[in-house]
Amino acid sequence: MDKYMQLAIDEAKKGLAAGGIPIGSVIIRDGDVLGQGHNQRVQKGDPMAHAEIDCLQNAGRIGTYKGTVLYSTLMPCYLCAGAVVQFGIKKVIVGENTTFDGAQAFMESHGVEVINLQDQTCIDMMTQFIKDKPQLWNEDIGE
Amino acid sequence: MDKYMQLAIDEAKKGLAAGGIPIGSVIIRDGDVLGQGHNQRVQKGDPMAHAEIDCLQNAGRIGTYKGTVLYSTLMPCYLCAGAVVQFGIKKVIVGENTTFDGAQAFMESHGVEVINLQDQTCIDMMTQFIKDKPQLWNEDIGE
Numbered sequence: 001m002d003k004y005m006q007l008a009i010d011e012a013k014k015g016l017a018a019g020g021i022p023i024g025s026v027i028i029r030d031g032d033v034l035g036q037g038h039n040q041r042v043q044k045g046d047p048m049a050h051a052e053i054d055c056l057q058n059a060g061r062i063g064t065y066k067g068t069v070l071y072s073t074l075m076p077c078y079l080c081a082g083a084v085v086q087f088g089i090k091k092v093i094v095g096e097n098t099t100f101d102g103a104q105a106f107m108e109s110h111g112v113e114v115i116n117l118q119d120q121t122c123i124d125m126m127t128q129f130i131k132d133k134p135q136l137w138n139e140d141i142g143e
Numbered sequence: 144m145d146k147y148m149q150l151a152i153d154e155a156k157k158g159l160a161a162g163g164i165p166i167g168s169v170i171i172r173d174g175d176v177l178g179q180g181h182n183q184r185v186q187k188g189d190p191m192a193h194a195e196i197d198c199l200q201n202a203g204r205i206g207t208y209k210g211t212v213l214y215s216t217l218m219p220c221y222l223c224a225g226a227v228v229q230f231g232i233k234k235v236i237v238g239e240n241t242t243f244d245g246a247q248a249f250m251e252s253h254g255v256e257v258i259n260l261q262d263q264t265c266i267d268m269m270t271q272f273i274k275d276k277p278q279l280w281n282e283d284i285g286e
Contacts, residue, residue: 082225
């Protein structure tokens with residue numbers, strides 16, 4: 001397992017344990033972790049606190065995003081993909097897109113390299129969550 | 144002047160007075176203001192706290208976004224346009240796009256109606272800010 005994806009999975013599990021949505025994210029540059037986070041919709045009552053947004057908030061004002069790689073346990077939605085495109089993050093590594101399509105084509109159309117690990121741990125985690133709490137999941141993706 | 148755009152301008156001015164970036168946003172439904180906010184990159188040290196994101200955070204977990212209209216003093220960037228598309232906000236009214244192109248075509252390609260008031264107060268506010276603090280502005284849009 002990619003160690004940064006493992007970190008993102010750990011973040012997702014932290015969120016699940018706190019009653020939240022199990023999606024985690026990490027941003028790195030040259031092997032250094034600049035920030036990490038997880039979905040906090042439930043915990044903070046904040047509909048914008050998707051995992052990738054929480055991660056980028058925690059990274060703080062890093063200036064340029066050149067050379068950064070964003071990890072997420074799940075294919076980013078349009079909100080998070082929008083952040084990727086706007087801030088010039090050029091590489092995104094995702095755990096899976098089996099449980100949620102996300103905005104891969106949108107990112108790629110803006111020159112972002114998207115690598116999908118199709119990781120079984122990530123798939124199982126979201127599959128179970130969507131089965132357990134479908135309403136919460138649908139709220140998170142605006143459905 | 145549209146009273147909701149005036150509210151967004153007031154938010155922008157609040158941000159400027161606090162040393163921040165003068166962009167404000169309001170979300171309404173059936174004439175009711177559900178949330179309002181302004182860019183807080185400087186104030187909160189949060190690069191994700193664009194005006195529209197701050198506004199949507201302040202609105203909280205409203206469930207469906209059906210029937211909502213999002214106001215912003217400036218054409219939304221990809222981050223904020225991504226939120227609009229993901230959460231199904233179908234109408235966006237902006238102050239201007241003279242100082243920043245934003246992601247109008249992206250929103251429209253997802254069925255969002257975008258109305259640009261090309262308001263002189265909004266144009267003057269951003270023009271002056273970009274002149275005064277170009278580095279801060281470039282940081283905010285990831286350049």
